[in-house]
Amino acid sequence: MMLRKVIRLISKSHKLDPGHFQHLGTRASQSTAVSLDAQVPGEKSRAISRTQESDPAKHGEQHLCQHYSIPLEELKTIFPHGLPPHFEMQVKTFNEACLMVREPAVELLHYLKKTNFANPAIRYVLYGEKGTGKTLTLCHAVHFCAKQDWLIMHIPDAHCWVKNCRDLLKSTYNKERYDQPLKASTWLKNFKTSNEQFLNQIKIQQKYIWSKRESIEEGRPLGEVVEQGLNRVKNATDAVGIVMKELKRQSSSGSFRLLVAVDAVNALWGRTTLKKEDKSLVAPEELTLVHNVKKMVTNDWHGGAIVVSLSQTGSLFKPRAAYLPQDLLGKEGFDNLDPFVPIQVYNYTPKEFESCVQYYLENRWLQHKKAHTEEGKKELFFLSNSNPWQLERLCAYL
């Protein structure tokens, strides 16, 4: 473990941008895992596993299987809350955020580029077996849209909203529903970080009354609604609802383009584990947040796109082997989402697998002697069955 820290220190001190190939010689000479006379294969492996193109808009067929890196400053603004936890740990370890360009992502980006903003928003559903890369594909799409200056409404994991909630308040707006102040306020905070520049431009078109003494007039910027939600945690859920309503109404006007990205959308139509005071179960429709998101995900607005992904991992009461939309969404969800463009995400192809292993080797993550040999790679391939999540778990640190 000490050795790994020392090696990582060395690699950090010689930290290079992805574009500087001429320094590869020094890097290879100081690395312990890569053999000393492997300068040329090192360059080749870089050519396989990395690309310099960091703008998702230009990602195409020629960039498939290659990693592109997202600058860390952009990461903080675009993804305050969107990335899976293991990926965040990896970013922290390697000090860089690299996503692999894969086919489903390229397909999705192609559709997004071709969106006709006059038509109602099209729903794109990413589905696939567990651990194939749906969330990261979603993040790729979000990065693209952020670069294109869309307004991103990113709900990182809808499962969080239907379980593990200690504070359920009865909603003041609608007696039947329940608020979740803490979750709503965290989401508002992250939303603010990611969409600063829009909050001042967009003006609300209706007066909202918070309580007897507080209200917001028409024409005020949306930022104030967000502030109100953050300051008064009790009103946070209602603030979220207002934000969503306004954005939906105004995206049709054409001043901005809206991307609604919901991960684990099957939580909206599943069951919850939350209980009311009388110990009866809460249905998802009775949660305000869920209700509002469902309204966003319907395609009765235009001027943007909706990208959702399914997830079995955090889902409640769904069997482990379920991954198809009709299994995870249930009849109700499927009918609600129904017409959608399904995009399936698969396990790694051999080329992608090779690229991923090369990426780990370059970052000196795989420390085993046999990691860079053919047998080692075949072993990893077999044990993970080229499933990205499984590979990551295998290579993970204890």
Place this chain on the structure above:
Amino acid sequence: MAAPWAPFAATVTSFLFIRGRSGLARSRVAWKAAATEYRKVAGPQLLRLVHTTSTTQKKNVATSRREEYTVAFIKKQIEEFNIGKRHLANMMGEDPETFTQEDIDRAIAYLFPSGLFEKRARPIMKHPDDIFPRRRVIQWGEDGRPFHFLFYTGKPAYYSLMHEVYGMMLDLDKRSDDLRAKGLLPQKNKQDLIGSRWLIKEELEEMLVEKLSAQDHMRFIQQLERLLTLPCGSTEEEYIHKFRRTIPVQSKKKLIQPLQYDEQGMGYSSGEGKRKTAKAKVIVYEHGSGRIKVNGIDYLLYFPVTQDREQLMFPFQFLDRLGKHDMDCTVSGGGRSAQAGAIRLATANALCSFASENEVEWMRQAGLLTPDPRVKERKKPGQEGARRKFTWKKR
């Protein structure tokens, strides 16, 4: 066919009964007997068979007296055994003349299926010599005078044997002097001794019906080795072979099935494996890309634990054939680890058809082809589990 059945049934039951009784005999619970001892001897000495009546006519009292079987009794047992063997052969529809002991074992296992775990407790039908233990006769006459001149050594059979071997050595010395004088020394060939071993102490004790110490046994073997260094004739060779046993071939020759071909012309090989209560059947295809399906489900979903997948990987990795074969498995029973172990054994068995002889031998040495004999140990009464005792309370 009623009449032949009855005596047969009696014979078999008497045999089984006797087996049970000799089981008791083994545990040394005495029962009364009229005593003429019966004994077989290896070696030239014949000890006379003496009729003695047991002085103490105790009735079924458990003393530590040894049991005695009369000659007539044993002879009767042998006759009954032979008759029973012929009846059994008739029953099974086989030829009575060529009915071997293995056929008898199979027939008895078929007619009397037993679920007992202890193999020695199951019904058997063997020749009386195998069942009744050999006992030493009383070695002195009515006047109290022992028959054997070495009786007072305590181990007359052993010392007489050593005496004999030494006598042979002296003879051979004399003869070899003569032959060397004439110049005709026969050549020694060591070929006869390869693949056999000397008797171990237990076997020697059984042969001589006497207790020996380790030193006695060692001296005996040393004597025989010295005898071997001298130029032996054929009589000596025969004599020595009586004290050697063949070593069974260590690596059981595995029957390797040849490759079979299905309709598309793809070669495949199948294998079976077991571990604890799990049974697995596996079909390995000759050309493939490393796709594995267990009970129709992908192996990554069926075995979420990495340890189980490592077990699946082991046979392929050992033979360096990781991405080269496709596999279809069916497995049932057991838990997740047992199923993984069963599939591993089945895969190794199937891969034998693709591998060379050397590779099969390496697999055997690596333990890939050996079924794991460990099963769940039974719970005993008076204990909480197989080994765990109840909590001990002082008072």
